[in-house]
Amino acid sequence: MRYINKLRHYGIFIVFLAICINLSLISPQFLTISNWTIIITQVSINALLAFGVTFVIITGGIDLSLGSIVAVSGVTAAMLAHPNTYPLIVPILAALFAGLLIGAFNGFMITKSKIAPFIVTLGTMTIGRGLALILSDGRPVSNLSDSFVFIGSGKLLGLPILILILVIMFIICSVILNKTTLGRYIYALGGNEQAARASGIMVTRVKMMVYSISGVLAGLAGILLTSRITTGQPNAGAGFELDAIAAVVIGGTSTSGGKGSIGGTMIGVLLIGVINNSLDLLNVSSYYQQVVMGLIIIGAVVLDSLNQKSNY
């Protein structure tokens, strides 16, 4: 019986495996190393955003400004990454700082003004998009240095750098959430904010931290996207926040807070990536791709709520 319960706990992982097995039977290209390298590279940007918003959603919040942060940090990085200007570290730090700034602003407004995170981040989503357009004058910023472009298309130790960054961030985020005091506070806060406050947790500080983490990761995603497509685009990242939130939800994080994991989010991200990839391999029309994706999102939440009930 305990075994069955455990199986249920890994519901989405089993669904993911089943889909992969099926796909490898239908499409001979699916289960090749080169195809998986492509899938993981393609999901790396969404993964970073999804990791960040996992922290936020576990505290019971939401972050809709991710896509705009990607644009601001991408444009910022591109403007500082022209050949023979600044060393590589300058555009990278500036873009991460831009992400941190917007994330911290989100956290500040949410904790100080008591406005709902949905509203605050909706506001910064619009502000961020405007900033990206102002910075770039409405045009893509091109002509990037080779070293900057190398981040998005180069390899280290035989692996694409995008994948290496993804693995490192996965480990860091998992450790923060599972092994640190901050991680424990994040879960406590999402489980019951009043109780968390009563037990002496600095709620304000924890919230500031999660939105800042989310902002920095989105800043990093902006750098990777800009480097990958070799241009900083002010309209990049529109709608990215929804893909990220979808991945988090598919991965079993509860939107009411208190429950979730980076591992689950990673499965959610991979599931979305695998579906997109295989429907392209099979040349399925994009109209159907969207329907399939929507069904998976709803299915994942239904699975999750069944799980919840069975626990009582």
Add this chain to the structure above:
Amino acid sequence: MVMKNTFLNFLVGVLLLSACNPSANEKQKNPDRIRIGVSMLSMQNEFIVNISDEMQIKAEELGVELIMVDAERSPLKQIEQVESFIAQKVDAIILNPCEFEASSPAVTKALDANIPIVNVNSATKIQPVSFVGSDDVESGRIAMKYISEKLGGKGNIVMIQGLNGQAAQIQREQGAKEIMEQNPGLKMIAQQTAEWDRSKSMDLMQNWIQSYGTKINAVFAHNDEMGLGAVKALQDAGMKDRVIVVSIDAIADALVSVKKGELDATVFQDAKKQGAGAIDAAVKIAKGQKSEKEILIPFKLLTKVDVDAYLK
């Protein structure tokens, strides 16, 4: 109490800001000057921004006043903007329509109010007084003709489409298919949308390379952003030398890429002539002179040999 003060400050700030809004200074305008209301599709699109820049230059040259607004891709917003132009009693309206059908009521309203209206860049179902733009079907024909010549009338083609349902996507596809019907040796092995987006196009092309590999002889992308994404994916896979890539718009990045011998060709759409032409037509009509019903600006295919003159 501190809270309250912050909010008061905020409110005062907002009031101050709205006081310096340009519309408040409208009284200063010269009553004899011709005033033209302009509603643009989206100021987040590089090509549209180029057209609007050319309009500003031409307007300054002719000494007319432009009231330029951004419809942000919303036909509803566009109709409201035209209504406000009518209320302001402008001398003429220039419309850069968001959609073929849904922006038509804007044209009807202007005509009913006896204000001359000129469409620029794309068409509406209801005929305006004058249309200045290019025939998108022709651009698709030009691109596919080039591919056909390069392949000797025989080969496998993949097509990366714009956002499904938009006039530019439909017409560019139509033009390309016309040429393919005349050349039965050309085969479309896959087609899919990448929503005008460079990174989505790169993902799509990577997936196609997995499933079709060396079978792909040529790529037709509905805009340069997507063409450049396909080029990047082909380069990463070491296949660019074997595959022809052609796209449309001749944006700055595409010209550089053609010059480098990466993108094989781009179809030049003349933002300068469209923007300046629209102002010319609107001013003429506002002064009671005749303007042609349809002013078509021709496209031009640009390859490595003739790209130099277009590079800024």
